[in-house]
Structure formats: C-alpha cells, structure tokens
Amino acid sequence: MKVRVETTPQPTASYDVVIRAGVLAELADRVRSVAAAERYAVIAPGDVAALYGAGVIRDLRAVGLAAELLTFEPGEAQKTRAVWAELTDRLAALEFGRDSCIIACGGGVTGDLAGFVAATYMRGVPVVQVPTTLLAMIDASVGGKTGVDTSAGKNLVGAFHQPRLVLADPLLLKTLPDAELRAGLAEAVKHGVMLDRAYFDWIGERADELLARDAAALENLVAGSVAFKAAVVAADPFETGRRAVLNFGHTIGHALERQSGYALTHGIAVAMGMVVEVAAGQLLGVTEPGTLEQLVSVLRRCDLPDRPHVTSLDQVVAATRLDKKARNAAPRCALPREIGAAASDSAGRWTHDTPENVLAAALEATSAGARNV
Ligand SMILES: NC(=O)c1ccc[n+]([C@@H]2O[C@H](COP(=O)([O-])OP(=O)(O)OC[C@H]3O[C@@H](n4cnc5c(N)ncnc54)[C@H](O)[C@@H]3O)[C@@H](O)[C@H]2O)c1
Ligand SMILES: [Zn+2]
Numbered sequence: 001m002k003v004r005v006e007t008t009p010q011p012t013a014s015y016d017v018v019i020r021a022g023v024l025a026e027l028a029d030r031v032r033s034v035a036a037a038e039r040y041a042v043i044a045p046g047d048v049a050a051l052y053g054a055g056v057i058r059d060l061r062a063v064g065l066a067a068e069l070l071t072f073e074p075g076e077a078q079k080t081r082a083v084w085a086e087l088t089d090r091l092a093a094l095e096f097g098r099d100s101c102i103i104a105c106g107g108g109v110t111g112d113l114a115g116f117v118a119a120t121y122m123r124g125v126p127v128v129q130v131p132t133t134l135l136a137m138i139d140a141s142v143g144g145k146t147g148v149d150t151s152a153g154k155n156l157v158g159a160f161h162q163p164r165l166v167l168a169d170p171l172l173l174k175t176l177p178d179a180e181l182r183a184g185l186a187e188a189v190k191h192g193v194m195l196d197r198a199y200f201d202w203i204g205e206r207a208d209e210l211l212a213r214d215a216a217a218l219e220n221l222v223a224g225s226v227a228f229k230a231a232v233v234a235a236d237p238f239e240t241g242r243r244a245v246l247n248f249g250h251t252i253g254h255a256l257e258r259q260s261g262y263a264l265t266h267g268i269a270v271a272m273g274m275v276v277e278v279a280a281g282q283l284l285g286v287t288e289p290g291t292l293e294q295l296v297s298v299l300r301r302c303d304l305p306d307r308p309h310v311t312s313l314d315q316v317v318a319a320t321r322l323d324k325k326a327r328n329a330a331p332r333c334a335l336p337r338e339i340g341a342a343a344s345d346s347a348g349r350w351t352h353d354t355p356e357n358v359l360a361a362a363l364e365a366t367s368a369g370a371r372n373v
Helices: 025-033 046-062 081-093 109-124 134-140 170-175 178-195 197-211 215-235 242-247 250-259 267-284 291-301 312-321 356-367
Strands: 001-006 014-018 039-045 066-072 099-108 126-131 146-151 152-162 164-167 337-338
Touching: 001 109, 001 126, 001 215, 014 215, 014 337, 025 046, 025 099, 025 164, 039 046, 039 109, 039 146, 046 066, 046 099, 066 081, 081 109, 081 146, 081 312, 109 126, 109 134, 109 146, 109 356, 126 134, 134 170, 134 178, 164 215, 170 215, 178 197, 178 215, 178 242, 178 267, 178 291, 197 215, 197 291, 215 242, 250 267, 250 312, 267 291, 267 356, 312 356
Parallel strands: 014 164, 039 066, 039 099, 099 126, 126 164
Antiparallel strands: 001 014, 146 152
C-alpha cells in the first residue's frame, strides 16, 4: 500500500508513505533512490535502537551507504532544545556536511526531534521517517510538522519540514508496549469520527484483531489513517484551515496531559479529550445528539478510556488557556457534526468557540465515576 502526499505550494515536497509488513528490509534501496546523500545519520531512542538499530545500520552499509547510529534517551522529556543541541553537536563533531540525510527511526518523539534536527542542521537536510509506534505511523510521521517542547508548553519551537519518504512497517509494532498501541488507536478513532463513518465502524468491528497486532489489520488501519491525513495535509499544508479538524480531542487532551504532568500518554489523553469535546459539541448544538454514545462504544472496544480522568475541573479548564491553539479568550475546539463528518461554523471555520462554562459542564458530565487508566 502506498499513499502519495502532495503538498502544494511546495510540489518538490511530495513524498510516498509506504505501508507494508516487512518493508523495513527495503529501507536502504528506497533511501538510496529518494534521498541520495554522502552520509546518513540514523537517529533513534535507546530502546528502539536496541531492537532495530543494528539491523538498519547493517542494511544501509550493505548497499555501500555511509551510516552512523545516534541515540538519545527515550521519552517525551527528551523532546527538548537541549537534546536537539546535543544531536546537532554530535552531527557536527562527526563532520556530517550539507550532503547528509537524517533517518528518524522511532515514535513521534523521534520524528519530531530528529525531524527538527533535519530541518535546522546546515539550514536543512533531507529526512526519511521510519515510524515505529502506531501513533507515529498514522499521525506524526506524515505532514511535516517537527519541533521540540519548552517549559511553556508542547511543540512550541519547531518548523515544517516534509520528509522525503515515510516507511511504515506494521511488523515493528510487535514489540510496542500495549499502552502505546492503544494510544495510536485513539488517533485512528479520531480520523473516523471527523472524516469517515465507515472507517470508524471498521475500527469498532476489528478492534480485537488490531489489539492482537494482526499485521493485515494494522496495515489497513495505517493505510486508512495515512490516506485521510494526507488528503487533509495536501489541502492545507500550513494548518490555516481545514487541517484543524485533526485537532479534535486535542484542546482538552493537551490540557489533561499537562495537568497530569505528562503521566497520561498523548493518545490516552486524546481519547479522553474526544469524549469531553463531543459532550461539549452536543451541549453547544454543534454535534448531533447520540454521537457521544457511539464514540464511547468504539473507545471501549479499543480498550481506551471512555471518560476523562480528572482531579480538578478548574485546573483542566485553566490549562486549555495555555493551549497555543486558543487564540482568543474562549478555547476553540474542532468538533464533529456527527460520526464521520467534521462541523464547520457559519463563517466556514473548522473550530468552534467553546466557552469555559460549556467545557466545565462537559467535563463534569463525562468524568463522573472515572475509572483509572
Ligand atoms: N508531528 C506531528 O504531526 C505529530 C502528531 C502527533 C503526535 N506528535 C508527537 O508524537 C509524540 C508522541 O509519540 P509516540 O506516542 O510515538 O511516543 P514516543 O515516541 O515517546 O514512543 C513511545 C515509547 O515507545 C518506544 N518505542 C517506539 N517504537 C517502539 C517499538 N516498535 N518497540 C518498542 N518500543 C518502541 C519509544 O522509544 C518510547 O519509549 C508527542 O511528542 C507528540 O507531540 C507529533
Ligand atoms: Zn495527537
């Protein structure tokens, strides 16, 4: 399966996302043809490097490519300017020149961090994304957003830098911790809710196979989500309009993540965020009544939380104010009209004013009896 991402107004930035069980074995040949370079730096977190790093380096060298493995400690806490500085310093110390290529091999943290290294090193070198988490395969590796977190918030410093190629091999998901797999599923559910009812239903029907890491089911899931994301990104590469629909669940999700001190993983927080935002959408009259029930049913089948885990309503609402997407006083949420269709407002915008009192009511209504996750 192959999805072509066209990013106007930068036609040179079009690229393929190749999704197939076993495709990692083709990395060296594919990289050589789409991102020919003097030298390759494979950037991976330690845990992923231990599993796949040696194999990737061996494959690249086997076809005569000069490749080095650069590792960093895994985890969101490493997505910082300090680690960016360390990685760029190491590239410079190893005398990587302008004719280099970065291969980002890991989850979304790696894609964002190594992508930002590629966006900035020598004013920009090519990057190939090899996502190894479900979240990175269906979401983070496509679209060209790169960056790091700062103490003021997530992803506050970054750049758009489209990859030359994305290779998604569902076989790599065999080693992924269970919680990470479910976190990725949450983003796929998000695509179903905002873009395609049939896809949403399919996830509900195949949830058991997906959770059991059936390679064919995962291949279809990744291909479906990448196709949705590619279409949205192609129409809006710099996120000025419709791409905002991909932020469904994220206004509240980010707030919950921040409030938990990042103990909640991104995808789990997004699952909770979707529940709260759909409840808010129904209160606002933007989202059809009954949507929440359908969402909750699929989230349960995917073994995802069906309600937010909230310790302080006030703190969560306050945290939405820090979200960089809240451009004015009232937070704005991307909301579905119904399962399978995003809602636009009367001015044609894809986010909706969601007053804090509505968010608070939605949080309160959905968080009752929250189960631990
Ligand atoms: N750029 C974008 O468009 C975009 C979109 C969504 C999310 N993101 C970012 O993605 C990040 C979250 O990414 P994530 O959920 O992939 O987390 P992650 O990158 O931290 O990966 C989770 C953990 O699993 C490990 N791991 C990865 N692949 C593995 C494998 N195959 N086997 C065993 N262990 C493996 C990782 O090293 C890490 O320890 C956040 O920083 C978020 O902001 C970016
Ligand atoms: Zn997300």
